[in-house]
Amino acid sequence: MANLDSVLACLDLNLDRSLERLSALLRIPSISTDPDYAEQCRLAAEFLAGDLGAIGFEAAVRETPGHPMVVAHHDGPEGAPHVLFYGHYDVQPVDPLDEWKTGPFEPVVSQMPDGTKRIVARGSADDKGQLMTFIEACRAFKAETGGLPCKVTIFLEGEEESGSPSLNPFLDANRDELSADVALVCDTNMWDRETPAISTGLRGLVGEEMVVRAASRDLHSGYYGGAAQNPIHVLAKILAEMRDADGGVTIPGFYDGVEEPPESVKASWRALGMSDAAFLGEVGLSVPAGEKGRSVLEQTWSRPTAEVNGISGGYTGKGFKTVIAAEATAKVSFRLVAGQDPAKIRAAFRSFVEERLPEDCSVEFHPHGGSPAIQLPFDSPLLDKARQALSDEWPKPAVMIGMGGSIPVVGEFKSRLGMESLLIGFGLGDDAIHSPNEKYEMTSFHKGQRSWARILAALGAR
């Protein structure tokens, strides 16, 4: 353990410099969903490939039809396992911009009244801060020992926030190169500030955009109101019918294949001691809005959902305009659990909408990503080693939890490369990812680096 101790000391000593490197990355507005930021996405990829090259990886920016990937390789000791680290360098859009207290791409370190520090910027927690924890761990190992305890491949994506259109073809085309003994995916949260977590279940995702059209142009609501179809009403009615009064989803076949988690799993979730009020209170809510009779952990970890993520139609500026819009749009997403097939859910949703379209209306669909849920095996030796390494670093032992969000890449690693994933991340529930004033705790950044050093050492140990 002498090596590990010096690596940990090196990380402690170089925290400020690692923060400078992260800040440089955070300053690049790599918003993948907006084509206007394509060049910035490329810059972020080049920055990371350059940094990995400087550490001693064989690193390259790899082209795709969309934003590029970064792939970097480094050998390990004879007989040591091969791990593939995954993160993503792209970020979410920043609107509503006026709710940011500092520029989203001008990272600042704020000290809170309790003395803790946080890094505030878009992408600080999702996922630039997280992916840098791993890279810093590798840098320290190289500096202190001249090598790494495992064979390491680093694989960084630039389209995670925009449906990962290039991921599957890239995995298929580079199957041998990217197949490792296990993937280490760093895009998730701790259980709380003191308790690290390994996520063993992840919901899948199906995204759909629908555009409902009626008249051939916008109409004056005085002349036509009461006689012309209003696509906003059509849309509102369909979306309202998609959920029943008890919070369930009414799309036929939606729950096909969905199973209840074993009672032992539900019991372990109850043992985490998370009340509905605590979970929701943090964001100003109090009552679980989903399926009746289920806790928020059940609702978000074990049950599928349908959510409207965006809606627009007609006049939405200041003031008022008495118009009947020619079209209205909604962006809808479904979170899936094990047993649900994304393609079937998408088709069932489209049928549900089409069956409800009144005369004179048409609908157009645009798919935005689709991935199945996954459920990791609980009995892997690698999982045990990682769990112990995390427990050594943090005040409380690591726990195994579910996750409401989707990390499509984990399903693809399994189905395309036959590779299981360990989902280990250092985010916190109040990091405000996808929201204004996103932050990453300095503790997450620092102890995250130390955690990866411990995990690499543990996985590499004979």
Added chain:
Amino acid sequence: MANLDSVLACLDLNLDRSLERLSALLRIPSISTDPDYAEQCRLAAEFLAGDLGAIGFEAAVRETPGHPMVVAHHDGPEGAPHVLFYGHYDVQPVDPLDEWKTGPFEPVVSQMPDGTKRIVARGSADDKGQLMTFIEACRAFKAETGGLPCKVTIFLEGEEESGSPSLNPFLDANRDELSADVALVCDTNMWDRETPAISTGLRGLVGEEMVVRAASRDLHSGYYGGAAQNPIHVLAKILAEMRDADGGVTIPGFYDGVEEPPESVKASWRALGMSDAAFLGEVGLSVPAGEKGRSVLEQTWSRPTAEVNGISGGYTGKGFKTVIAAEATAKVSFRLVAGQDPAKIRAAFRSFVEERLPEDCSVEFHPHGGSPAIQLPFDSPLLDKARQALSDEWPKPAVMIGMGGSIPVVGEFKSRLGMESLLIGFGLGDDAIHSPNEKYEMTSFHKGQRSWARILAALGAR
């Protein structure tokens, strides 16, 4: 009639110059609902006051807390009636801008394949083109006869498209100055290209903006989906419940006081020979979407409605964002018929929404204008004279019709000044007012001027 003939000849001779004056007015982007265009609204008012002064009116731009009014006076012969002409110089916003084929504030005259010409610009039909028909008729009378056949007051508003917040206080404060024997309101349509119309019934309007809020910030739909209230769903459900399956409005008390038009009136509407298919076909629709069992003329002239004019919430940009929005907004308007009280309808709507708000949600309302419907008497001698004058000008005799749109000022003229209005306009159903590529037929502009000359002569005749 020698005088009238020379006035009509003068209008024919000066059509090009009148078009230049209209174009100058159309180039001013006087969008009243958007505060960014306040200065442009003032410019339009100054343009008109200047033009009226040049003709020989005593004209002034009159301040209000909002956009200014234009008021102009001209004497008439001893014993001639006093008429007040009303129009509005403000226009609707221009979005969606990318659907305009030419700049909305760069008026052009296009010649159609059938040889007809049209003036294309925002406000060409609603209402700058229309109000200039009256001003040009006055100009020609002055040029040819040195005077006007009636005492004329011209009253031009700059807030008609944004709820007329300053109108009522202004009418109250200038009651004596603005009270005339009859108002001539030029903001309506012909029955068809050959048939002029006088509108004898107008729907009222109540506008409401509602903002539904849930969580204290935007949420990640993976972490919170299935547990957190989604204000877009809340909004969609309330809007969906506002209408029943037969096209009726479900708000309690909504139809209180609403009466069926007399059978004789319905028969006269049927005699107009307007089929549902023809009314709707023009805008790409085929089936009346309103209350079942009623023709489109009944639906738009005699029945109240509820329409969503705009909706927005969550991510509405390009691509996709898996967010649960903190708030969602809808702009809703109600068209009222005789017997409905705007204040009661507004209160009933608010109660309807509040009763349906789930836990953890709040709602905020913003009123946007409210005016009762009006029904003009059919037996006025002024109406008979105007009808005959219009019938003399156009290929077919003038008809008396209902109107689905609202012209709040007509109700205010009646309730505050005790003044009836004759609603005479030269717009056409396909003018695309409130939509991209708004146009005004050159025939409307030209024969509209001639119509007003005839009407002024007829009203002034002893």
